[in-house]
Amino acid sequence: MAGEGARPGGGASWLARLWRATGGHAAVQIARGMLTTIKHVPKRPVTVSYPEVKPELGSRWKGLHYLARYENGLERCVGCSLCALACPAHCITVVAAENRDDARFSPGERYARVYDIDELRCIFCGLCVLACPEDAIRMTRKYDFAYSTREQFVYHKEQLLERAPGAAEDPSAWGYD
């Protein structure tokens, strides 16, 4: 329409209308936003193309746990439950049982018959590692685990134990500092 701007068949440009409507304030804000964007163009990107590119982890990174063995194959864990007591998230369950001469799992009197960690509740603080007198529970550098049910996040002894017979993975291979 005639009289509304320079564009034939249209009104004033959107920028001109915005300028009039806001007294120039919005245009100034848009210009500031664009400046912020332009300032970051020459900078190195902080994102990585995960999962093709893995992020660099800090030297003190705490990931999924594992239960270590001695060189002779015996389990380090003696089922004392000190790790469970130290855990602020109450996510460790230990059920101990007596070793027998014909069925020995650890060097001590007892071993952990059940050892579960609910990794969904875990806050990866490492207190369980500090509390363990046998250096049995350790934390790896594994962080990339995802499941579709809550139950799958509960790791059982068979999954946590180093070189567990028949296990799909050896968790000690997930890295440990």
Ligand code: SF4
């Ligand atoms: S890392 Fe912390 S929260 Fe996780 S199991 Fe150990 S003590 Fe509990």
Ligand code: SF4
């Ligand atoms: S992991 Fe360590 S603290 Fe926990 S039950 Fe086993 S020996 Fe005890």
